[in-house]
Amino acid sequence: MEKAIIEKINGLKKSRNAVILAHNYQIGEIQDLADFTGDSLGLSIKAAETDAEVIVFCGVHFMAETAAILSPEKTVLMPDKNAGCPMADMITAEQLVELKKGHPDALVVCYVNSSAEVKAESDYCCTSANAVGVVASLPKDKEIIFVPDQHLGRFAEEQTGRKLILWPGYCPSHIVITVDDINEARSKLPEPIVMTHPECSEPVKENSDEMLSTGQMLRFVKQSKGKGFVVATETGMIHALKKVKPDAEFTAASERAVCPNMKKVTVDKIIASLEDMQYEVKVPAQISRKAKKAIDRMVAILPTR
Ligand code: 13P
Numbered sequence: 001m002e003k004a005i006i007e008k009i010n011g012l013k014k015s016r017n018a019v020i021l022a023h024n025y026q027i028g029e030i031q032d033l034a035d036f037t038g039d040s041l042g043l044s045i046k047a048a049e050t051d052a053e054v055i056v057f058c059g060v061h062f063m064a065e066t067a068a069i070l071s072p073e074k075t076v077l078m079p080d081k082n083a084g085c086p087m088a089d090m091i092t093a094e095q096l097v098e099l100k101k102g103h104p105d106a107l108v109v110c111y112v113n114s115s116a117e118v119k120a121e122s123d124y125c126c127t128s129a130n131a132v133g134v135v136a137s138l139p140k141d142k143e144i145i146f147v148p149d150q151h152l153g154r155f156a157e158e159q160t161g162r163k164l165i166l167w168p169g170y171c172p173s174h175i176v177i178t179v180d181d182i183n184e185a186r187s188k189l190p191e192p193i194v195m196t197h198p199e200c201s202e203p204v205k206e207n208s209d210e211m212l213s214t215g216q217m218l219r220f221v222k223q224s225k226g227k228g229f230v231v232a233t234e235t236g237m238i239h240a241l242k243k244v245k246p247d248a249e250f251t252a253a254s255e256r257a258v259c260p261n262m263k264k265v266t267v268d269k270i271i272a273s274l275e276d277m278q279y280e281v282k283v284p285a286q287i288s289r290k291a292k293k294a295i296d297r298m299v300a301i302l303p304t305r
């Protein structure tokens with residue numbers, strides 16, 4: 001990136017007392033200019049910790065919303081206001097309330113990929129890094145509703161032995177990955193280790209070596225002696241992984257696994273965001289207070305690896 005652009009962004013950050021957070025699926029140049037990159041859990045923790053007055057969130061809407069709930073005194077900006085998550089939109093608070101009516105004693109765990117209104121109707125929130133830990137921590141005699149990702153839910157079921165009441169949501173960018181894709185990608189590397197995000201389909205996970213959130217993939221690769229990795233998640237992850245282990249080889253399981261919403265943020269939009277303080281993400285106080293209880297429980301349970 002041009003030095004002048006970097007200087008411009010640094011000047012704006014200083015004058016606004018701003019920090020730039022970016023998810024691991026962002027385009028490479030945004031990952032490189034961010035103050036902190038990470039997975040949903042890591043970014044939530046960072047958003048709550050930072051002393052900055054302004055957070056420029058390079059990710060999708062539910063991530064910025066979570067930051068706004070955790071830090072109501074800060075200004076949270078999204079460089080592109082249309083960067084949403086289709087999976088999060090697969091359940092509404094009204095639908096969750098209806099589901100709860102059929103299971104009045106159940107505890108509700110919602111994946112962080114959900115709206116603030118859905119979180120407000122939930123008891124616990126989780127990310128892909130700690131879904132297993134959150135489900136495992138719940139009393140054995142309680143029914144558990146898990147929304148909206150059926151695939152992360154099945155992964156938590158499999159790992160904990162608990163039966164969950166699942167919502168049929170899914171990530172359109174992850175379910176395109178097939179077992180054929182995994183086998184073909186494996187054949188390109190001499191001793192491949194297949195790392196798969198829990199949002200992938202069950203057959204894909206069964207044909208994988210490790211099931212990991214994006215943050216867990218980075219930690220796994222860092223400590224691994226492996227030299228070749230198949231990456232079954234959104235393709236932006238390859239940029240982040242190469243930075244952790246430049247001498248290893250990484251192959252995307254499928255080039256079709258792209259999240260168009262994660263790719264909406266550009267450097268120009270970040271500059272405009274800081275110049276014009278746009279687009280602010282605000283959550284009504286009543287929703288925020290209720291959602292925060294579920295999010296606080298999520299932030300308290302660290303990933304198992
Ligand atoms: P991570 O929490 O693993 O980064 O995943 C976020 C996400 O949206 C996956 O599609």
Ligand code: SF4
Pocket residue numbers: 060084085086087088113171172173174199234259261262
């Ligand atoms: Fe949502 Fe899937 Fe994009 Fe993640 S990759 S933000 S789950 S659409």
